[in-house]
Structures are given as structure tokens and as C-alpha cells.
Amino acid sequence: MQISKVECRSILTRTTGYLKVVCSHSLNPYTGCGLGKSACGEACYVRFNPWLTRGREWGGFVDVKINAAEVYCRTVGAERRWAHKRSQPFSIFLSSSTEPWQAVEKTYRITRSLLDAFLDEPPDELILQTHTTGIREDLARVQALSQLFRLRVHVSIEGDTERLPGMPPPPSRLEDRIRLLRELSDAGIDAVACMAPVYPVSDPDAFFKNLAKTGIVGVVIDHFIEGDGTPDGARTVKTPLPAAMARVNPDSIFKGYRDHIAAIAARYLPVGISSQGFAGIYHRTLPSPGS
Numbered sequence: 143m144q145i146s147k148v149e150c151r152s153i154l155t156r157t158t159g160y161l162k163v164v165c166s167h168s169l170n171p172y173t174g175c176g177l178g179k180s181a182c183g184e185a186c187y188v189r190f191n192p193w194l195t196r197g198r199e200w201g202g203f204v205d206v207k208i209n210a211a212e213v214y215c216r217t218v219g220a221e222r223r224w225a226h227k228r229s230q231p232f233s234i235f236l237s238s239s240t241e242p243w244q245a246v247e248k249t250y251r252i253t254r255s256l257l258d259a260f261l262d263e264p265p266d267e268l269i270l271q272t273h274t275t276g277i278r279e280d281l282a283r284v285q286a287l288s289q290l291f292r293l294r295v296h297v298s299i300e301g302d303t304e305r306l307p308g309m310p311p312p313p314s315r316l317e318d319r320i321r322l323l324r325e326l327s328d329a330g331i332d333a334v335a336c337m338a339p340v341y342p343v344s345d346p347d348a349f350f351k352n353l354a355k356t357g358i359v360g361v362v363i364d365h366f367i368e369g370d371g372t373p374d375g376a377r378t379v380k381t382p383l384p385a386a387m388a389r390v391n392p393d394s395i396f397k398g399y400r401d402h403i404a405a406i407a408a409r410y411l412p413v414g415i416s417s418q419g420f421a422g423i424y425h426r427t428l429p430s431p432g433s
């Protein structure tokens with residue numbers, strides 16, 4: 143793994159495309175991702191961004207933005223005003239193209255420094271997105287922030303199978319991520335299970351019943367078709383993910399599978415679909431499968 147310390151000139155990125163309906167800004171404490179060779183990294187849409195990878199192997203590099211918190215504090219006023227001028231809340235998605243609690247965070251604590259900066263310069267809303275359970279080490283900070291402004295933690299849980307055939311293992315065990323959802327909920331933090339992209343679910347009723355017991359506020363369900371930023375899932379089709387999904391359930395590679403699973407999920411939990419779900423818009427009723 144090639145780890146480089148870099149100084150960034152900006153840290154709050156005004157959103158476009160898919161994220162535009164979700165939040166005003168994204169914030170990435172690192173460039174690249176140490177989880178790039180795990181299950182989520184295989185079909186990670188960021189790996190197809192040449193501007194970001196600059197020819198480097200996905201999962202083989204991480205640039206550590208050592209001045210992220212300082213730059214946040216210097217630029218937050220202008221970015222907050224920019225959002226408010228557009229009658230939008232100043233809302234931050236952390237992170238859209240890296241994992242905030244990947245292994246290097248233990249050494250550099252860039253994400254932690256940003257959480258501390260949010261105490262002094264709070265956004266109107268913060269969405270924390272993670273594939274790991276490292277957020278536990280910052281639970282007290284996240285809890286304190288959740289008392290100050292709207293905050294949700296999205297924990298990626300793509301399905302009820304630990305590992306799809308032929309795919310590498312996930313960044314952290316499924317059971318541990320489900321336990322994390324309960325710990326967040328017990329701490330009074332709005333926690334969300336994020337199935338993005340949704341993998342085949344072998345026993346949806348048992349799975350969502352189990353998730354509902356953790357006290358989460360909802361589940362977000364997205365499919366790689368459209369969810370990867372292309373109308374037909376073209377980016378993901380180039381990866382091993384669709385074949386692995388099809389080996390478990392051939393129907394799961396079609397977009398209708400998202401709605402099928404969402405309708406079952408709605409029996410147990412508020413459900414958010416695709417970008418609307420990421421934005422925190424949930425439904426309590428959805429059409430039943432087959433209706």
C-alpha cells in the first residue's frame with residue numbers, strides 16, 4: 143500500500159449528479175481507499191475515476207489529506223453561505239469516495255480531526271457513510287455531534303450473505319456491522335442500514351426482522367443499475383459483481399430486484415430508495431412484491 147501525505151487546497155466539494163439531491167457538499171478525508179481490494183472495492187465506482195486514481199491501482203494507494211480540518215475551518219463559512227444562498231441546508235456527506243474509518247485512520251486520525259472541527263463549525267446536517275466498524279472509536283464524538291445538528295450514520299450492509307461466490311471478503315464481518323447498528327441506536331444516534339448496491343438476500347423476512355430489532359431509523363436500498371452513476375449499470379457490468387450476484391440469484395442483477403426487496407423491507411422498517419433514501423426520505427408502505 144502506497145501511503146502519501148498530501149496538503150489539500152479544498153476539502154468541501156459542492157455536489158453534482160447523484161449526490162445533488164442528497165446533500166450540498168461531500169467531504170473526503172483521504173484520496174483512494176484502503177478497502178479497494180475488499181468486496182465493496184471490486185465494484186466501487188470510484189475506481190473508474192481516472193482523475194482521482196491518476197493511473198494508480200485501486201486499493202493500492204491512499205493519499206492522506208493532513209490539513210483537512212484546517213482547510214475545512216478556513217472554507218466552511220463561504221461554503222455554508224453558498225448553500226444557504228440556494229435555500230439549501232449546508233449538509234455534508236462523509237464520505238463519497240473513500241472510507242472514513244479505514245486502517246490509516248488509526249495512524250493519522252484525519253476523520254477524527256474533522257469531527258472535532260464540526261464541533262466548532264457545525265454543518266446543518268451530516269451523513270456519515272461507512273463500510274467498517276472503526277467508527278466505534280469515535281462514538282462519543284459522533285454522539286455529541288448528533289445533539290447539535292441532524293446526523294445519520296449509514297452502515298453498508300448489502301445483503302444477508304457474508305461473502306458472494308468468487309468475491310473477496312467484506313471489510314468487516316456482517317454480524318459485527320449489525321452489532322454496530324444496535325450500538326449506534328442505543329447511543330441515541332440515527333443509524334441506517336445501507337444496501338447499496340443490494341446483493342441477493344436469501345431470507346429477506348428474517349433479515350429485515352433482525353435489522354429492525356437493532357433500532358435503526360431505516361434502510362436504504364439501491365441497485366447497481368443507476369446506483370453506479372450510469373443508467374444501465376455499465377460501470378458495474380465491467381466488474382465481477384454481477385456474475386457473483388447471478389450465481390446466488392439470477393433475478394438480483396435486474397433493477398426490479400431493488401423494488402422487490404424494498405417491498406419486503408417495508409413490512410419491518412422505513413425504506414428509502416436510491417438517492418432519495420440517501421437523502422433520508424423513507425417510506426413506510428411500498429407495493430407488495432408481484433402486485
Ligand code: SF4
Nearest residue numbers: 175182183186240241
Ligand atoms: S469503502 Fe467505499 S470507497 Fe472504499 S472501496 Fe469500498 S465502496 Fe469504494
